[in-house]
Amino acid sequence: MRTCSKKVFALLFWVVFQLNAFSQDGDLMIETGGNVVFHINSLTKYNDGQELNTWTRIAISVSGLGATDGWRVEVLTEDPKLQGDNWGRDLDVDYLSVSATPFNPASASLNYFPINTLSAVPQNLITGEGNGIFIVTINYGIGLDLLGTDNILLGEWPDYYTVRLFFDLKPN
Amino acid sequence: MKKLALLLLGLFIYASNVNAQVDDRAVIPVAVTLNSILRLNVTSGGNIEFNFNTLNDYDSGIQTGAPYQTKFNVASSVNWDVFMYAEDANLIGTDEIGVANIMTLDNIGYHITSDGTIGANVDLAFDAAAPGPLTNVTTTILVGYDGATSNAGDINQNSFTIHWRCGTQEGSMNATSILSQTIAADRYATNVFLLLQPN
Numbered sequence: 001m002r003t004c005s006k007k008v009f010a011l012l013f014w015v016v017f018q019l020n021a022f023s024q025d026g027d028l029m030i031e032t033g034g035n036v037v038f039h040i041n042s043l044t045k046y047n048d049g050q051e052l053n054t055w056t057r058i059a060i061s062v063s064g065l066g067a068t069d070g071w072r073v074e075v076l077t078e079d080p081k082l083q084g085d086n087w088g089r090d091l092d093v094d095y096l097s098v099s100a101t102p103f104n105p106a107s108a109s110l111n112y113f114p115i116n117t118l119s120a121v122p123q124n125l126i127t128g129e130g131n132g133i134f135i136v137t138i139n140y141g142i143g144l145d146l147l148g149t150d151n152i153l154l155g156e157w158p159d160y161y162t163v164r165l166f167f168d169l170k171p172n
Numbered sequence: 173m174k175k176l177a178l179l180l181l182g183l184f185i186y187a188s189n190v191n192a193q194v195d196d197r198a199v200i201p202v203a204v205t206l207n208s209i210l211r212l213n214v215t216s217g218g219n220i221e222f223n224f225n226t227l228n229d230y231d232s233g234i235q236t237g238a239p240y241q242t243k244f245n246v247a248s249s250v251n252w253d254v255f256m257y258a259e260d261a262n263l264i265g266t267d268e269i270g271v272a273n274i275m276t277l278d279n280i281g282y283h284i285t286s287d288g289t290i291g292a293n294v295d296l297a298f299d300a301a302a303p304g305p306l307t308n309v310t311t312t313i314l315v316g317y318d319g320a321t322s323n324a325g326d327i328n329q330n331s332f333t334i335h336w337r338c339g340t341q342e343g344s345m346n347a348t349s350i351l352s353q354t355i356a357a358d359r360y361a362t363n364v365f366l367l368l369q370p371n
Contacts (some may be wrong), residue, residue, distance in 0.1 A: 024194055025193075026193070026194030026195060026196050029198070030198050033200075034200055034201075035200070035201055036202040036203065037202075037204075038202075038205065040204065040205065040206045040207060040210075040249075041205075041207040043209055043247055043249060045210070046206075046324075047326075054321060056200060059199060062194055064194075065194065071194045083205055086312055091204060091206075095204075096202065096251070113357075140202070153249075153257045153291070154249060154324045154325065155250060155324040156206055156249070156250070157206070157250060158206045158209075158249065158250065159205075160203065160204070160205050161203065161205075161206070162202065162203045162204075163201075163202050164199055164201050164202070165197040165199070165202050166197055166198070166199055166202070166309055167197065167199075167200070168196075169194060169195060169196045170194065171193060171194040
């Protein structure tokens with residue numbers, strides 16, 4: 001019985017050790033700029049688009065990883081179209097662009113991938129390794145025609161359009 | 173022993189719960205307000221006057237030229253059409269009180285040319301060789317979207333000239349000269365409306 005108890009306590013110790021060892025965690029927290037609004041009210045903006053730089057600040061908190069364990073932040077839209085409010089017309093989400101820039105010293109070590117045309121398919125925005133609290137700012141654009149394909153808003157129907165943008169933190 | 177087994181089971185379940193992954197989602201709503209921009213501006217030739225003072229004018233009409241041009245431009249964020257129509261069914265004599273002199277609208281002819289960079293992308297009513305007659309039909313498109321390439325743009329892209337003439341019997345205008353119509357001497361007038369609408 002005594003030997004059995006020792007084994008049980010050894011097992012308990014192992015379980016508790018594993019609990020600590022496996023306790024990986026990652027959180028995305030929006031600190032500011034949780035609502036993005038574009039106002040296109042001139043022909044210049046219809047032609048050249050609009051930028052909202054450093055609009056959103058996001059804190060990425062990662063813990064429990066090894067120093068070389070990778071993670072990434074993906075961006076995607078809920079739908080492939082921004083839904084119009086009045087006329088049953090939609091706006092393609094590929095008018096939208098997103099990029100990220102470092103905000104705190106820790107985030108300077110991350111890799112950033114500007115997204116020229118958003119879609120409902122996940123695209124990498126940021127990749128990183130290891131633990132830390134990484135604070136980044138998010139820049140948004142609409143109708144900027146970053147690919148040079150004449151993808152401008154001129155000609156689109158006037159309305160109020162909405163879509164939800166997802167930022168997903170995932171392990172590599 | 174049984175209690176210990178339950179304890180271990182509980183710990184494993186707890187472990188599976190606290191063993192969180194690097195996995196989270198932040199949601200940001202994005203909204204875009206596209207304000208409507210739709211403007212038409214007549215820049216010159218807002219009042220066209222034809223003066224018939226020779227028999228040649230009565231017989232051959234007055235050809236189009238610089239004094240008989242109306243220039244206008246359009247600034248629009250969407251595809252557009254400009255409709256043109258006369259206020260009245262006929263040109264109405266204005267200088268004799270109590271006398272209802274009229275001249276039919278089809279004595280006035282017009283065609284339109286584009287002065288802007290987007291001209292190739294729009295439908296232009298009539299041409300110089302075959303001008304059309306002025307009517308009071310409200311659905312007459314003067315210039316507009318060709319159904320294929322967007323004509324949304326600014327005033328440099330969408331700039332036009334209406335070329336007017338009177339009594340020239342060209343194209344689908346009245347084929348009888350002003351002289352042969354024996355129209356009473358008077359000053360005949362009507363208003364012409366230009367109406368810009370999104371296509």
